[in-house]
Amino acid sequence: MWANNPPLDGLRLRGRQVSINEKRYEGMKEKQFEWISRGLGLLCFTAGIAAGIPAIAEASGIAFWWRPVLFIAAWFLIGSGVILRALANITRGRIFDENFLMTAATVGAFCIGEFPEGAAVMLFYQIGEAFQAMAVRRSRSSITALLDLRPDEAVVRREGRLLRVSPGDVRPGEYIVVKPGEKIALDGVVEEGSSFLDTSAMTGEPAPRRADPGSEVLAGMINQSGLLTIRVSREAEESAVARILTMVKEAEDRKAPVENFITRFARYYTPVVVSAALVLAVLPPLAITVFGAGGVENFPAVFAGWLRRALVFLVVSCPCALVVSIPLSFFGGIGAASKRGILVKGGNYLDALTKTGAAVFDKTGTLTRGTFSVSRIIPAPPHTEDTVLRYAALAETNSNHPIALSIRGAAGARGLVDGSAGDDIVSYSEIAGKGVRCLYRTETLRAGSRALLEEEGISCGDSAEYSAGTAGTVVYVAVNGEYAGRLIIADDIKPDSRTAIAALRGAGIKTVMLSGDSPSAAAAVAGELGLDEVHAGLLPWEKVDKLEELKKSVAPRKLVFTGDGINDAPVLAASDIGIAMGGLGSDAAIESADIVLMTDEPSKLLEAMAIARKTLAIVRENIVFALGVKAVLLVLGALGIASMWAAVFGDVGVTLIAVINAMRTLAERRRRV
DSSP states (O other), X not given: OOOOOOOOTTOEETTEEOOHHHHHHHHHHHHHHHHHHHHHHHHHHHHHHHHHHHHHOGGGOOOGGGHHHHHHHHHHHXXXXXXXXXXXXXXXXXXXXXXXXXXXXXXXXXXXXXXXXXXXXXXXXXXXXXHHHHHHHHHOOOOOOGGGGSOSOEEEEEXXXXXXXXGGGOOTTOEEEEOTTOBOOSOEEEEEOOEEEEOHHHHOOOSOEEEOTTOEEOTTOEEOSSOEEEEEOSOGGGSHHHHHHHHHHHHHHHSOOOOOHHHHHHHHHHHHXXXXXXXXHHHHHHHHHHHSSSOGGGHHHHHHHHHHHHHHHHHHHSOHHHHHHHHHHHHHHHHHHHHTTEEESOHHHHXXXXXXXXXXXXXXXXXXXXXXEEEEEEEOTTOOHHHHHHHHHHHTTTOOOHHHHHHHHHHHHTTSOOTTGGGGEEEEXXXXXXXXXXXXXXXXXXXXXXXXXXXXXXXXXXXXXXXXXXXXXXXXXXXXXEEEEEEEEEEEEOTTHHHHHHHHHHTTOEEEEEOSSOHHHHHHHHHHHTOSEEEOSOOHHHHHHHHHHHHHHHTTSEEEEEEOSGGGHHHHHHSSEEEEETTTOOHHHHXXXXXXXXXXXXXXXXXXXXXXXXXXXHHHHHHHHHHHHHHHHHHHHHTTOSOHHHHHHHHHHHHHHHHHHHGGGGGOOOOOO
């Protein structure tokens, strides 16, 4: 109701090229339009109330014949949005919706002289809609869009000089230079330098990837260490990041809107009651005229009487109790969810949650913590777990690799090393892609892959038991040329992931994982959690393709996707219901999602489903109760027994009871699927 960066050429959205600045400008225009629209709506609503109050007050001194004018003015001002939407939908061929029903019923009230009733019904409807709009606004997070994904500048080498230009100005075959800590602006191949890359923007996985001359790199990856010279292979509009941006927009355009419950209800209810009113206005007068004794000359008088009954019927049929209590029920459901750290961007998504047929999850950061930790230590006698962990931490003292940081953190937590340990490192060297070698005092330490040790003739024994199916990375440790043991570095599964998956499967909901991680790591996590399906090694566009297949397999039920990374944004936008992890999730994922779990707990999905089911149960209770009472009133009104004010009294009473029942959603206790 109340309701300076250079442009990047070539970003195709909706069949035309759109620059980043233009996209930002369009976003600003949309927000300004929203505030203007909401301000105008509030102004009209206030003016409508101001017009209606004097018409009601007997002591206002306003002449009686002015009161209908004031009531009609109040009706139009308060319900201007509803009336205009009804007229617009009629021109589009969408006649029977809640807007048409509200407009027709209130106009019918005016036709029979019930001006207060007509204005009051429109007021109640707008109040109910305002409740839900308020809940949605409170639940929405103000998140930046996908613009941070793509760097605004690229450093290109031209004629022996380094120039900062827009990525859209760089052509395939040119060379760009990327310093440590910078994002790669364009897809290409490394020509000079070696480094570790943070690929989480594309794969969602925290493990850095080694980049050496000849390695292919993608825009959006972050250079973590060495200086890289990259030969550009694709233009900006064809880069991986541009593809993600385009996919998100296309997915949002293709995504069928999740319809509001009241809209679906009105689609069936409205034509029934309007048709019944027409039949009541036409058939009885014709029957009386043809078969009765009054004759044709009495048809106008007979028709006028039955027309009044039909208009009373139409007014009584106006589901005021429903149009107030249904939005209020969803308002309560959204409020109950937000108290538990679940932000729902519309009551229609609560409704859709009750129809879930498949729950699809990303792995890293969603079902797992998204950070490395030492999950297991396997010493080789006579070494112990503590000595193996200490030697590994000492070997990794000068490394900033995430795996090294996790090893040092585990050793520090046990008190095995301190901040001065690095002072005793005599020499240190890193073997690209394999591990590290260092001299600690008089001891030669090695930590890294199995290949690192075997190249130097150190036997690691049979590691198949610990490597096959292990959800993690194995770090082998050797001291003075002898094998000391190995550590399993893994991305730990979140404590409540098992509970969530087990409960979903118990409820008959299919559980699937779509991951950018390696098939072995993804399969190990899926096996431990008991997922029904797992698909691994997927890039963002491959995730979308797989999701579309899954949606078809569960239709007409809904597919829910839960993720947290930039690479999940297109899938979140394409799913029936997108759920983002809000604590550590990327801005892009949260912006694309329909529901946000602020505590990053998968089990919150169960709470959201329970709240959704309870909300829908209360909605159905109100529908049955309201329609039952209305059925009685409609029969009495059609027979001419019930007066208009009796019908109004019954309708208001039903509304109050329905509203009280709807408020139960705010007191919803914690429930599970």
